Amino acid sequence: xxxxxxxxxxxxxxxxxxxxxxxxxxxxxxxxxxxxxxxxxxxxxxxxxxxxxxxxxxxxxxxxxxxxxxxxxxxxxxxxxxxxxxxxxxxxxxxxxxxxxxxxxxxxxxxxxxxxxxxxxxxxxxxxxxxxxxxxxxxxxxxxxxxxxxxxxxxxxxxxxxxxxxxxxxxxxxxxxxxxxxxxxxxxxxxxxxxxxxxxxxxxxxxxxxxxxxxxxxxxxxxxxxxxxxxxxxxxxxxxxxxxxxxxxxxxxxxxxxxxxxxxxxxxxxxxxxxxxxxxxxxxxxxxxxxxxxxxxxxx
Amino acid sequence: xxxxxxxxxxxxxxxxxxxxxxxxxxxxxxxxxxxxxxxxxxxxxxxxxxxxxxxxxxxxxxxxxxxxxxxxxxxxxxxxxxxxxxxxxxxxxxxxxxxxxxxxxxxxxxxxxxxxxxxxxxxxxxxxxxxxxxxxxxxxxxxxxxxxxxxxxxxxxxxxxxxxxxxxxxxxxxxxxxxxxxxxxxxxxxxxxxxxxxxxxxxxxxxxxxxxxxxxxxxxxxxxxxxxxxxxxxxxxxxxxxxxxxxxxxxxxxxxxxxxxxxxxxxxxxxxxxxxxxxxxxxxxxxxxxxxxxxxxxxxxxxxxxxxxxxxxxxxxxxxxxxxxxxxxxxxxxxxxx
Numbered sequence: 001x002x003x004x005x006x007x008x009x010x011x012x013x014x015x016x017x018x019x020x021x022x023x024x025x026x027x028x029x030x031x032x033x034x035x036x037x038x039x040x041x042x043x044x045x046x047x048x049x050x051x052x053x054x055x056x057x058x059x060x061x062x063x064x065x066x067x068x069x070x071x072x073x074x075x076x077x078x079x080x081x082x083x084x085x086x087x088x089x090x091x092x093x094x095x096x097x098x099x100x101x102x103x104x105x106x107x108x109x110x111x112x113x114x115x116x117x118x119x120x121x122x123x124x125x126x127x128x129x130x131x132x133x134x135x136x137x138x139x140x141x142x143x144x145x146x147x148x149x150x151x152x153x154x155x156x157x158x159x160x161x162x163x164x165x166x167x168x169x170x171x172x173x174x175x176x177x178x179x180x181x182x183x184x185x186x187x188x189x190x191x192x193x194x195x196x197x198x199x200x201x202x203x204x205x206x207x208x209x210x211x212x213x214x215x216x217x218x219x220x221x222x223x224x225x226x227x228x229x230x231x232x233x234x235x236x237x238x239x240x241x242x243x244x245x246x247x248x249x250x251x252x253x254x255x256x257x258x259x260x261x262x263x264x265x266x267x268x269x270x271x272x273x274x275x276x277x278x279x280x281x282x283x284x285x286x287x288x289x290x291x292x293x294x295x296x297x298x299x300x
Numbered sequence: 301x302x303x304x305x306x307x308x309x310x311x312x313x314x315x316x317x318x319x320x321x322x323x324x325x326x327x328x329x330x331x332x333x334x335x336x337x338x339x340x341x342x343x344x345x346x347x348x349x350x351x352x353x354x355x356x357x358x359x360x361x362x363x364x365x366x367x368x369x370x371x372x373x374x375x376x377x378x379x380x381x382x383x384x385x386x387x388x389x390x391x392x393x394x395x396x397x398x399x400x401x402x403x404x405x406x407x408x409x410x411x412x413x414x415x416x417x418x419x420x421x422x423x424x425x426x427x428x429x430x431x432x433x434x435x436x437x438x439x440x441x442x443x444x445x446x447x448x449x450x451x452x453x454x455x456x457x458x459x460x461x462x463x464x465x466x467x468x469x470x471x472x473x474x475x476x477x478x479x480x481x482x483x484x485x486x487x488x489x490x491x492x493x494x495x496x497x498x499x500x501x502x503x504x505x506x507x508x509x510x511x512x513x514x515x516x517x518x519x520x521x522x523x524x525x526x527x528x529x530x531x532x533x534x535x536x537x538x539x540x541x542x543x544x545x546x547x548x549x550x551x552x553x554x555x556x557x558x559x560x561x562x563x564x565x566x567x568x569x570x571x572x573x574x575x576x577x578x579x580x581x582x583x584x585x586x587x588x589x590x591x592x593x594x595x596x597x598x599x600x601x602x603x604x605x606x607x608x609x610x611x612x613x614x615x616x617x618x619x620x621x622x623x624x625x626x627x628x629x630x631x632x633x634x635x636x637x638x
Contacts, residue, residue, distance in 0.1 A: 037419065038419075038420065038421070040421070040476055040479045040480065040483070041476070041480075042476050042477055042479075042480035043473070043476055044437070044473075044476075044477065044480075047477075047480055050484075051480050051483075051484070054484060054487065055483075055487070058487045058488075058491055059487065061491060062487075062490055062491050062494045065494040065495060065497075065498045066494060068498060068502075069494070069497055069498050069501055074502070075501065075502075075505060078502055078505040078506065079505040079509060081505075082505050082506045082509070083509070157472070157476070159472065160472060161470070161472075231517050231520070232520055232524075235517060235520050235521040235524055236524050236528070238521060239521060239524045239525035239528045240528055242525065243525065243528055243529050243532055247532070274535055274536060274538075274539040275536060275539050275540060275543065275603070276536065278536065278540075279540070279543075279602065279603035280600075280601055280602035280603065281600075281601035281602065284536075284540075284601075288533075291529065292379075292383060292384075293383070293384050293386055294384070294386030294387055294388075295383065295386050295387065295388040296387060296388065297387040297388050298388060
């Protein structure tokens, strides 16, 4: 019993560390995805902004949804939210707690993607190079409006023939990258301060409610797991009984139809038990055929 | 019982993570396949589209079928679908549940292939290079080329070494344009798939939770029942074989004794067990005869009950002491996941 309780506690703490592990893995996966993604700015006036902002904002949505899908607790929370009240009251505080904990974990990977994108700078350079003021940069100052748009749009493409050794291109690129990195670090700083404050100040407000909500959300999760395990165990026992029943009924049928003398209980009892009265090829074939054509009713 | 339950739970959770692991491995394998595949655009007007779209669409189909083939439960689904009703009703909801969950897992590797292909961009560049808008991106009007010529030139865009249309449209411009479109399609595809998966997973508890629990229970049940039946049959086959062979040897040894008219020696008590295991065959010639007889003339698949065994009337000693009945085996833990 003690051992069972130890393993039980292990599983309980483990599910939280499993979820944290998944969260960390998703964050690592988002960094890996970014580095293996071949960012290739179209360098065309109308497409740059859409591409740059798209690469910065669409994958975070995907990562957020992945974070929700991979978290088992989100299903548990939804079930608890949608279940009919029945004889057990529903506590909205528990549901809110579960929701906020799921959202917090799901937000880690998208935030990592956005920060990595900003610190790298390519997306912002691609998206906003066309919106630069050409007067600020010597190489673009005395060019006609249409052409300047084309040239600015080509800034992210270092290898383009027009831009290969253009110092103004490098200036625009450095300027935008500087802004991008500043934005990235600022967002990171704000988020870390917010997380720090939230964690430190939480015990000052409603600690008792929080403890209750956490306890009951753990409870709901564990109850769900145990219910599934009990169902599996039950179905195994049900199947076992059903099959024994089936063999028994086969044995009865054979006894009825054959004329062999009934055996006394002695003899190789162990083997006889396992043979369950089925002792020749025809009987075995009949049993197998009957199993396929007429499965026994689900009624033991 | 507690220990049994703990082991069972462990296997249960493990089987699910095992199936998820197989999905993950197939997804990684499809990424690896793509990077190991040497994409070679033909750079000819009519072949590009076929090649590009073929690489985009045929391997996912293969991976989808492979996902079904590698899933052990497909035969269980087919069996449940085709069996006659007999005394047990068939529930189409259970069949649908089993099929849906198998199909969902089989869809992961093809979706990964399509995403990786689109995000990489080579396939779309190859397939649609002849449709690049030359009017906006290049100089179509300056050169007097016929439509066919233009198509041939544009078809060579993916092959930089033989591209000869720099005046018509710069190679990098066209490649960047096509790749941008391809990557946009790729991200939209991934977003769509993820949104669908999220909706499927999150709408289910809102609408049909009770039906879902029922289907899940009965699909587990069918799987476990099949495994238990196989194990019971295997157990039966083992006992059948054991008794059949024992009766064969007994028959042999009775025949031999009758042929040689030896009086049996009462074996001393301590050597009784060893003598019993020898089953009356104690020399080279007899063993050879037994082996030959086993090969040439296997006994019929019909066990006679021990009380009525065919002695020659000689066997005045009655049956040799039987083994004590074997302890009933603990059946192994079963796990099932569909």
